[in-house]
Amino acid sequence: MSKFNSVTAVMENKVMPIANKFGQQRHLAAIRDAFISLLPITLAGGLVAIISSPPVTEETTNGFLLAWEKFALNNAEVLNWVFAFTLGAMSLYVCIGITHFLCRFYKVNSFIPILFSTMGFFLLVTQPQELGFDAKTLEFSFIDGKGLLSAILIGIGTTELYRIMQQKEFGKIKMPPSVPASLSDVFASLIPGIVIIVGYTIVYAIFNSFDTNMAQAMFDFLSPTFKSADSLAFVIFITILTHIFWFFGIHDAALGGVMGPIRDGNISINAAAQMAGEQLPHIFTTSFWTYFTAIGGAGSVIGLAFLLIFLAKSKQLKNVGKVGVVPALFNISEPLIFGIPLMLNPMFLIPFLLTSTLNATISYICMSIGLVGKTFSMLSWQMPPFIGAFFSTLDWKAFVLVILLMILDAILYYPFVKAYDRQLTKRELESMAETDTKS
Amino acid sequence: MVNILIVCNAGMSSGILARKMEDASGGKATVRAVGVSEYQDKLENVDIILVGPQIRFQLNEIKANAVVPVMTIDLSKYGIMDAEGILKDAFEFYEGEK
Numbered sequence: 001m002s003k004f005n006s007v008t009a010v011m012e013n014k015v016m017p018i019a020n021k022f023g024q025q026r027h028l029a030a031i032r033d034a035f036i037s038l039l040p041i042t043l044a045g046g047l048v049a050i051i052s053s054p055p056v057t058e059e060t061t062n063g064f065l066l067a068w069e070k071f072a073l074n075n076a077e078v079l080n081w082v083f084a085f086t087l088g089a090m091s092l093y094v095c096i097g098i099t100h101f102l103c104r105f106y107k108v109n110s111f112i113p114i115l116f117s118t119m120g121f122f123l124l125v126t127q128p129q130e131l132g133f134d135a136k137t138l139e140f141s142f143i144d145g146k147g148l149l150s151a152i153l154i155g156i157g158t159t160e161l162y163r164i165m166q167q168k169e170f171g172k173i174k175m176p177p178s179v180p181a182s183l184s185d186v187f188a189s190l191i192p193g194i195v196i197i198v199g200y201t202i203v204y205a206i207f208n209s210f211d212t213n214m215a216q217a218m219f220d221f222l223s224p225t226f227k228s229a230d231s232l233a234f235v236i237f238i239t240i241l242t243h244i245f246w247f248f249g250i251h252d253a254a255l256g257g258v259m260g261p262i263r264d265g266n267i268s269i270n271a272a273a274q275m276a277g278e279q280l281p282h283i284f285t286t287s288f289w290t291y292f293t294a295i296g297g298a299g300s301v302i303g304l305a306f307l308l309i310f311l312a313k314s315k316q317l318k319n320v321g322k323v324g325v326v327p328a329l330f331n332i333s334e335p336l337i338f339g340i341p342l343m344l345n346p347m348f349l350i351p352f353l354l355t356s357t358l359n360a361t362i363s364y365i366c367m368s369i370g371l372v373g374k375t376f377s378m379l380s381w382q383m384p385p386f387i388g389a390f391f392s393t394l395d396w397k398a399f400v401l402v403i404l405l406m407i408l409d410a411i412l413y414y415p416f417v418k419a420y421d422r423q424l425t426k427r428e429l430e431s432m433a434e435t436d437t438k439s
Numbered sequence: 440m441v442n443i444l445i446v447c448n449a450g451m452s453s454g455i456l457a458r459k460m461e462d463a464s465g466g467k468a469t470v471r472a473v474g475v476s477e478y479q480d481k482l483e484n485v486d487i488i489l490v491g492p493q494i495r496f497q498l499n500e501i502k503a504n505a506v507v508p509v510m511t512i513d514l515s516k517y518g519i520m521d522a523e524g525i526l527k528d529a530f531e532f533y534e535g536e537k
Binding site: 251 | 447479491497500514518
């Protein structure tokens with residue numbers, strides 16, 4: 001036990017600085033915050049994707065489902081249009097969000113930088129088809145998850161350029177003191193603005209001379225990387241890594257700046273494919289993580305909470321189970337992780353790492369062989385996982401799969417709960433005996 | 440009256456705690472919970488900030504952005520949602536910093 005404690009102390013000293021670095025690195029933090037702020041937009045987009053996908057086949061006779069199908073067909077244009085500017089325009093909002101949050105870090109007013117990065121975004125991520133006087137047509141299929149990397153680069157690039165020029169007072173035009181402050185702000189951003197606009201124009205011209213644009217080039221360049229991020233090996237790796245963080249009681253938001261673009265980008269691309277009636281390309285999405293991997297929050301604790309309530313003899317464990325079961329049903333596992341505790345508890349290290357890893361592996365295989373549908377919407381991470389699993393796939397088999405995984409998780413935790421409960425009960429009896437002899 | 444702001448990852452798990460703490464304080468404190476991405480906009484009229492243990496790696500960043508005392512919530516008290524215990528810690532810390 002003491003050996004384990006010294007090992008964990010050493011480990012914690014190693015893990016904490018990593019979490020610190022990831023969590024506080026200003027660009028990663030801005031990316032993470034931008035993705036968190038997308039919530040209402042991904043929710044709305046997910047709803048539209050669900051409404052557009054009635055689960056009907058040729059043999060369907062259910063009146064409700066048929067009426068749903070009719071509604072979806074009659075309103076397809078409206079639904080597609082709304083989708084195109086919710087989940088289907090994720091990159092645009094991420095670009096704006098990163099600019100805003102990075103400006104906040106630098107304590108720079110974000111309004112003017114947002115104007116510049118939005119402009120840069122449209123210049124480099126969309127592509128004009130026709131720019132006549134009467135009609136302007138734009139190709140903007142990259143403003144969904146496919147343009148995320150460009151959006152991130154534009155957001156960070158604009159903000160960094162702008163604040164460096166401002167700090168160095170580059171091109172600052174001295175105004176007489178009688179000019180109102182707001183006006184002199186605008187003049188102060190005049191030269192930096194021109195520099196940024198010229199910069200983006202040059203970037204556009206370079207890509208254009210190669211008959212492509214930045215978003216397309218970035219996507220082609222990086223798609224092998226994103227493909228390898230959607231593999232079983234990577235999913236297992238990231239699941240274990242996340243749970244090692246949590247074993248030290250550190251929220252995996254520390255990794256959010258890296259994982260957000262991959263998971264949310266994939267859900268946006270899958271949703272777009274679903275809207276277009278095509279095969280869903282990705283398995284590893286935000287919904288895959290929330291509903292199929294960390295079932296009940298990190299540590300996949302729903303089954304564990306029920307074990308504690310119904311089987312634990314120790315007062316402490318029973319109590320923690322009662323406090324933790326409802327949050328766990330909504331994917332919040334902190335009460336159990338800190339209350340049992342699961343963190344830094346050698347007794348639970350094995351099931352804590354194993355449960356979510358098995359969930360991810362089994363779900364991944366089920367989806368890749370087509371047994372269970374892939375995810376295309378993300379409504380809310382605080383939705384009970386078995387319900388979320390159904391709505392994110394519209395496949396009843398996903399619901400069954402998650403219920404089975406919850407039972408599997410409970411079985412995996414069972415022997416460890418038994419052993420730990422025995423330990424605690426003994427300790428509780430001893431301390432009761434002690435107080436008895438004292439009094 | 441002490442105004443307490445709890446910062447956790449998304450303001451969810453601490454949201455449960457915030458309500459419990461406000462009830463337990465018997466009107467001596469207001470408690471709000473927010474996510475780490477938005478706390479900087481909610482600092483007005485806040486007397487003390489409590490940081491959820493799962494994001495304690497951001498303690499220094501939050502300290503740098505706040506003018507009021509900042510402390511991490513005790514892990515095991517957070518786990519069993521011990522509102523009274525956390526409230527007591529917070530009051531003691533607040534008095535000590537004043």
